[in-house]
Amino acid sequence: MSDKKAILSPLPGVFYRKPSPELPDYAKEGDVIKAGEVVGLIEVMKNFYEIKAEEDVLIEQFVVENETIVDAGQELVLVKSQAS
Amino acid sequence: MGVKKPMNQLQTRYEYGGDEFVFVQLSEEMSLEANFKGMAITRELKQRELPGIVDICPANASYMVRVDPDVLHPEELIKELKDIEQKMADLDHITIASRLVDVPVLFEDPWTHEAVMRFRDRHQDPESTDLEYSARVNGYDSKEAFIEAITSAPFLVSMIGFVPGLPWCFQMVAREKQIEVPKYVRPRTFTPERTFGFGGAFAVIYPVQGAGGYQMYGIAPAPIYQKEQTLPDFRDSMVFPQQGDIFRYRSITREEYDQIRSEVENGTFVYRKKDFSFTPQEVLEDPDAFSEMVLRRLYHD
Amino acid sequence: MIKVIKPGLQTTVQDQGRIGLYEIGMPPSGAMDKFSYTVGNLLVGNQRNAAALEITYLGPVLQFGRKLRISITGGNIPPKINGQPVAMWETLEVQEGDTLSFDFVQSGARTYLAVEGGIDVPVVMNSRSTYTLIGIGGFQGRALAEGDELAVGDMHEKKVPVGTRIDPSLIPVFQKTHEIRVVVGLCSYRLTEESKAVFLESEWTVTPEANRIGYRHKGERLKFVERQQPFGAGSNPSNVTDLGYPIGSIQVPDGVEPIVLLHDAVTGGGYATIATVISADLNRMAQIKTNEKVKFVSVTLEEAIGARRNLRDQLMKIADAI
Numbered sequence: 001m002s003d004k005k006a007i008l009s010p011l012p013g014v015f016y017r018k019p020s021p022e023l024p025d026y027a028k029e030g031d032v033i034k035a036g037e038v039v040g041l042i043e044v045m046k047n048f049y050e051i052k053a054e055e056d057v058l059i060e061q062f063v064v065e066n067e068t069i070v071d072a073g074q075e076l077v078l079v080k081s082q083a084s
Numbered sequence: 085m086g087v088k089k090p091m092n093q094l095q096t097r098y099e100y101g102g103d104e105f106v107f108v109q110l111s112e113e114m115s116l117e118a119n120f121k122g123m124a125i126t127r128e129l130k131q132r133e134l135p136g137i138v139d140i141c142p143a144n145a146s147y148m149v150r151v152d153p154d155v156l157h158p159e160e161l162i163k164e165l166k167d168i169e170q171k172m173a174d175l176d177h178i179t180i181a182s183r184l185v186d187v188p189v190l191f192e193d194p195w196t197h198e199a200v201m202r203f204r205d206r207h208q209d210p211e212s213t214d215l216e217y218s219a220r221v222n223g224y225d226s227k228e229a230f231i232e233a234i235t236s237a238p239f240l241v242s243m244i245g246f247v248p249g250l251p252w253c254f255q256m257v258a259r260e261k262q263i264e265v266p267k268y269v270r271p272r273t274f275t276p277e278r279t280f281g282f283g284g285a286f287a288v289i290y291p292v293q294g295a296g297g298y299q300m301y302g303i304a305p306a307p308i309y310q311k312e313q314t315l316p317d318f319r320d321s322m323v324f325p326q327q328g329d330i331f332r333y334r335s336i337t338r339e340e341y342d343q344i345r346s347e348v349e350n351g352t353f354v355y356r357k358k359d360f361s362f363t364p365q366e367v368l369e370d371p372d373a374f375s376e377m378v379l380r381r382l383y384h385d
Numbered sequence: 386m387i388k389v390i391k392p393g394l395q396t397t398v399q400d401q402g403r404i405g406l407y408e409i410g411m412p413p414s415g416a417m418d419k420f421s422y423t424v425g426n427l428l429v430g431n432q433r434n435a436a437a438l439e440i441t442y443l444g445p446v447l448q449f450g451r452k453l454r455i456s457i458t459g460g461n462i463p464p465k466i467n468g469q470p471v472a473m474w475e476t477l478e479v480q481e482g483d484t485l486s487f488d489f490v491q492s493g494a495r496t497y498l499a500v501e502g503g504i505d506v507p508v509v510m511n512s513r514s515t516y517t518l519i520g521i522g523g524f525q526g527r528a529l530a531e532g533d534e535l536a537v538g539d540m541h542e543k544k545v546p547v548g549t550r551i552d553p554s555l556i557p558v559f560q561k562t563h564e565i566r567v568v569v570g571l572c573s574y575r576l577t578e579e580s581k582a583v584f585l586e587s588e589w590t591v592t593p594e595a596n597r598i599g600y601r602h603k604g605e606r607l608k609f610v611e612r613q614q615p616f617g618a619g620s621n622p623s624n625v626t627d628l629g630y631p632i633g634s635i636q637v638p639d640g641v642e643p644i645v646l647l648h649d650a651v652t653g654g655g656y657a658t659i660a661t662v663i664s665a666d667l668n669r670m671a672q673i674k675t676n677e678k679v680k681f682v683s684v685t686l687e688e689a690i691g692a693r694r695n696l697r698d699q700l701m702k703i704a705d706a707i
Contacts, residue, residue: 010489011394011442012675013593044442044675045596049394069593069676072442072490099570101631102661103689107571114617114626141407141629143653144617148407148629153690154697243627245410245653248519252627259616266620267655284655285617286627292519311521322521323409 013044249309417671435503444487460493
């Protein structure tokens, strides 16, 4: 039984870790974030789609870098569930 | 020694656009003559009502026809188009049904000026405004003289497109008087709705807010596209301009601009316009006399 | 009535399109993959022009207000009813209160949801298709949003039994690399011979901007034949005197990143067009995702017309079987 999970990209597109180039990252490795909080954006068809945590999680590792092109279903962030 | 090109010897190119389109380029360069020729051919094609023709799309110095190739083979269509072209070769017996329209423009308005300043880094001359730059590259002493050149002779609506209702307008003056300006180095992400702009040899009005690359000189108070269709000029169509219309851009004051805006908002605004027919010959032989006649007809007769 | 619980990335109402209005600058809009859209309508017994939902990349969550026949065709975005996987390319039935949702996209890019009777929105210039750029057609001129309620129309003409399927050999398979057939022409005279060859030999990568307006492709730079630019054409060698753009036509602004113009494209402008995607392959173009690979293959006009005929025959076969 593992509480380690990955947040997947539901879309193909470009992954961004920050809302705009001059602003800080949404989240860093080691952060604990709440359900519904944004961890990154996927840009496709000139739309930005927010990637959110589905539950309270600890961010263990970003698997893809900022501005990487990703496919639908690709792992973006490894997280550890904080639900007890 | 230069050889003068006879009027009817434009280089026509017939091309397929996949299985559904035939593209016909009448001339690589823009001219009133090429536009008249395209207008004459596409209007004749429309009248022939051939089965299988889905869309007739006239442009500046070219035109396109969309077909259902199961009904009309594109090769057969090209034969038909060549036949029409031959019959229209001398433009002698062609009359163009048109409208003369007064199109008010507020030059150097605050809204396009703001956009002009916002995108200086995408312009070839960040130190000047679009109007100052365009006046200079066309050899005018002042922007006032440049505005005078734009407003003193009418424009032919030579094509509608890009987005619904955008009129490409080509000034009805001799070639040596034609204004030509480059487009922005990199396109803008924003252009105000109803911006009066210029790019290449064409004046345009942007029907809706959006991206754009033309130089921006002013704003029109009246719409050329209205999706709600509440104004009388838009009752039959969301789009006001028609290819073949003759537009006279008239420089107005801020006071008149505000007056027209309130008429537009009340739903009472109507373009000043007159139905009018002309022959390409009249225009090509003496554009200055034609232009004078058009202005007289629009404002006095 | 269909209630939009979540809208998906870009879900729009589309039909055959707004045809014949180039003269006023109106692009056709309409379903991008007409084959899948048409099969969808056939499976629910609709007339050919009934409006369906076009779903792109990420499916919506929808709740049905009454018992209704539906079908899901096109790109494989696996559908679920009340959380249970259901088949695509098959006549399904939903009950009042049922919820339709989707998994991550597996293959293709666009999926069609046809409902018995069609989606009922006001007809604008002979079409229900959404054209978002100026906000006309479809549901209030825009993509669906959370909380929208869609009415169902009466454009059905026959009752198709639940469980009706189409011959599996006629279901298109969407890969990650694509050969798209084009007829070279239009202003291809502007490209150098070498660049024409590069255009046809390269493998191009679809950029993230690819949408209903057009698909942009990354790859090698193409060169234009040097010339004194003709009057009115503009200063860049890729510029021509502004002309009409056929649907499927390919242009290469400044020689970089060829763009295939699609159903919501601008109808004209000042870039040289060099080739046109054949009508049969526009359907396949619609199923290409961002970051996938495209090779353009030159065919003759006769081959293009032949491909079009094949597609029509396939649709007739499917219609007859249903």
